[in-house]
Amino acid sequence: DQQVKQNSPSLSVQEGRISILNCDYTNSMFDYFLWYKKYPAEGPTFLISISSIKDKNEDGRFTVFLNKSAKHLSLHIVPSQPGDSAVYFCAAIQNQGGKLIFGQGTELSVKP
Amino acid sequence: GAGVSQSPSNKVTEKGKDVELRCDPISGHTALYWYRQSLGQGLEFLIYFQGNSAPDKSGLPSDRFSAERTGGSVSTLTIQRTQQEDSAVYLCASSSTLAGGVYEQYFGPGTRLTVT
Known part of the structure; x- marks a missing residue:
């Protein structure tokens, strides 16, 4: 049973445009959500997070939106840069400090 | 400061x-x-250690997998009688438990295990 789903395995965007990565979840008990970025042969790197009591969190070019009623979150990257090309994982957590439940990942390619 | 480190970076082993x-x-x-x-595939949780509490082993796929954490620091994941389906990148992460907030997990580079 996949509790966190990223239905788009890949996304291609032109440099300077917006990248929107989507994530859906099924467990209403999740209280925190995180986005990780992963380059080949490296471990995932924490990018941005959002508490379930908020609907938006912004950090520079990265903004995460949470729609609890739809059990949906998205990561917006504006403007996209070629260095953003990586696999992006959405993750959810039920208890602070507990295990992360990851989506399958979306491979973002930003074309110059 | 130093991040999470894992060793070896690559491991090739024979089945069994x-x-x-x-x-x-x-x-x-x-x-x-x-x-x-x-x-x-995506990242699959295996096991979680928190201080001196009993570890959460709910993600271990079989009893061939075990892990320990000595002195509250270094951890070793052991896979006995390896099978080809054990081939994967094994990632370790750690997080702080300072008061307040949710504790982002910081990942190491992983160990790529290949079972032939």
Whole structure:
């Protein structure tokens, strides 16, 4: 049973445009959500997070939106840069400090 | 400061052999996690250590898998009688438990295990 789903395995965007990565979840008990970025042969790197009591969190070019009623979150990257090309994982957590439940990942390619 | 380190970075073993994978968490982090990523798959939780509490082993796929954490720091993941389906990248992460907020997990570079 996949509790966190990223239905788009890949996304291609032109440099300077917006990248929107989507994530859906099924467990209403999740209280925190995180986005990780992963380059080949490296471990995932924490990018941005959002508490379930908020609907938006912004950090520079990265903004995460949470729609609890739809059990949906998205990561917006504006403007996209070629260095953003990586696999992006959405993750959810039920208890602070507990295990992360990851989506399958979306491979973002930003074309110059 | 130093991040999470893992060794070896690559391990090739024959089916049926035992392997040990090592993780050195960030100094001061009390929580330590093991995940794995099989080819074309997302990251799968294996086991979680938090301080002196009993570990959460709910993600271990079989009794061939075990892990320990000595002295609240270094952790070793052991896979006995390896099978080809154990081939994956094994990732370790650690997090702080300072008061307040949710504790982002910081990942090591992983150990790529190949069972032939």
